[in-house]
Amino acid sequence: xxxxxxxxxxxxxxxxxxxxxxxxxxxxxxxxxxxxxxxxxxxxxxxxxxxxxxxxxxxxxxxxxxxxxxxxxxxxxxxxxxxxxxxxxxxxxxxxxxxxxxxxxxxxxxxxxxxxxxxxxxxxxxxxxxxxxxxxxxxxxxxx
Amino acid sequence: xxxxxxxxxxxxxxxxxxxxxxxxxxxxxxxxxxxxxxxxxxxxxxxxxxxxxxxxxxxxxxxxxxxxxxxxxxxxxxxxxxxxxxxxxxxxxxxxxxxxxxxxxxxxxxxxx
Numbered sequence: 001x002x003x004x005x006x007x008x009x010x011x012x013x014x015x016x017x018x019x020x021x022x023x024x025x026x027x028x029x030x031x032x033x034x035x036x037x038x039x040x041x042x043x044x045x046x047x048x049x050x051x052x053x054x055x056x057x058x059x060x061x062x063x064x065x066x067x068x069x070x071x072x073x074x075x076x077x078x079x080x081x082x083x084x085x086x087x088x089x090x091x092x093x094x095x096x097x098x099x100x101x102x103x104x105x106x107x108x109x110x111x112x113x114x115x116x117x118x119x120x121x122x123x124x125x126x127x128x129x130x131x132x133x134x135x136x137x138x139x140x141x142x143x144x
Numbered sequence: 145x146x147x148x149x150x151x152x153x154x155x156x157x158x159x160x161x162x163x164x165x166x167x168x169x170x171x172x173x174x175x176x177x178x179x180x181x182x183x184x185x186x187x188x189x190x191x192x193x194x195x196x197x198x199x200x201x202x203x204x205x206x207x208x209x210x211x212x213x214x215x216x217x218x219x220x221x222x223x224x225x226x227x228x229x230x231x232x233x234x235x236x237x238x239x240x241x242x243x244x245x246x247x248x249x250x251x252x253x254x255x256x257x
Contacts, residue, residue, distance in 0.1 A: 012169035019167075019198075037229050044200050048168040107201040107237065114236030 003029070003069040007062040010054035018065050019044045022076055029069040030136035038115045039076070039134060045108040046078035046130040052105065053082035053128075069136075077131045084123035146170060148195070149177050157253050158186040163195030166203030174203065178210035187219025190252040199230050204237060211243065220244075222252040 004025050008014040022043040023036050031039060043065070050063040064079040112119055118133040147170035148163035158181055166174060181189060189210065193199070211221040222244045225231055234240045246252035 012167075015168050016165065040198070041200060041233070044167060044198075048200060048202060051168065107205060110237055111201045111204075111233065 004067040006065040006067070008065075010051045010059065010061075010063050012048070012051055014063075015044055015047045015051060018047045018063075022065065022067055025067040025069070026074055026076075026134070029067075029074040031074050031134050032137060035134055042112050042115045042119075042132055043076050043078065045111050046076070046132070049105055049108045049130070050078055050080035050082075053080045053084075057082055072136055073133050074136050075131060075133045077129055079127060079129040081127040083125045084128045147173050149173065151177070151181065153186075154190075154249075154253050157188045157190055159190045159192055159249055159253075161192045161195065163197075165198040166196060166206070167198060167200045168202045171200075171202040171206045175206045175209060178206065178213065182210075182213045182217065182219075187214050187217040189214055189219070189221045190246075190249060191221065191223050192249050192252075193223055193225040193230060194227070196225075196227070196230055199233055201233075201237070204233065204239060207243065208239070222246055222255060224249050224252050 004021065006018060006021055008018060019040045023040045026039045027033070027036060047063060047065065054061070054063060059081050061081045066075075066077040066079070068075040068077070109121065112130065112132070116132045116134070120131045122129050122131075146164050147166060150161045152159045152161070160177060160181070162174065164170070178189070191207065191210075207221070207223070214221050224246050226247055231240075231245070234243065234245065244252075244255060246255065
């Protein structure tokens with residue numbers, strides 16, 4: 001079970017809330033202070049992307065963020081319910097619907113992959129998710 | 145924190161001072177400001193980001209859009225930024241090669257190349 005689960009309406013104004021909550025939980029979980037800026041930015045990018053995907057196709061379902069504290073690591077999973085084209089299924093030469101939206105989507109993913117070493121992006125016809133992991137300091141180090 | 149914007153003219157340069165957070169919610173305000181300046185004939189922009197606490201890819205997209213607009217008028221868009229956490233985002237996206245980034249407004253205003 002997630003340590004903290006957050007669901008928010010797919011509105012840009014709520015992305016900041018998700019960033020703040022994620023950073024607070026990551027800090028508590030023992031993620032290094034120097035990395036918290038990266039956590040904040042990466043989760044913001046993932047949530048902005050999910051909000052954009054929901055809004056583009058008019059999905060009223062909320063965006064879901066799971067903040068999971070595990071032994072020696074902290075994970076964040078941002079889930080959307082937008083149908084994604086499965087890679088490879090696009091006909092050769094076919095152009096995606098909106099080039100600008102695709103560019104923004106790719107820029108967000110580029111930032112995430114530049115920031116986070118351990119990241120998994122999955123997508124299917126019923127939605128997608130971005131899972132990111134960071135190591136946490138052992139409790140002894142936190143007390144030192 | 146919300147986004148704050150103010151502008152100032154120095155010769156043929158227009159300084160846009162940005163403060164607060166530039167994200168998916170606030171970036172449209174910055175986009176509007178840049179579009180308005182270009183529509184009003186300001187083609188040499190210096191965006192001072194020293195007061196920016198947070199910048200994401202939506203903000204980067206708006207800056208790239210601004211650059212495209214001023215270039216259409218043979219103008220320029222220079223950034224002022226000394227904050228490592230903001231500079232890092234420009235680096236990982238390769239945009240340090242696209243934007244001239246200066247350490248002070250004075251330096252950006254004096255730059256000509």
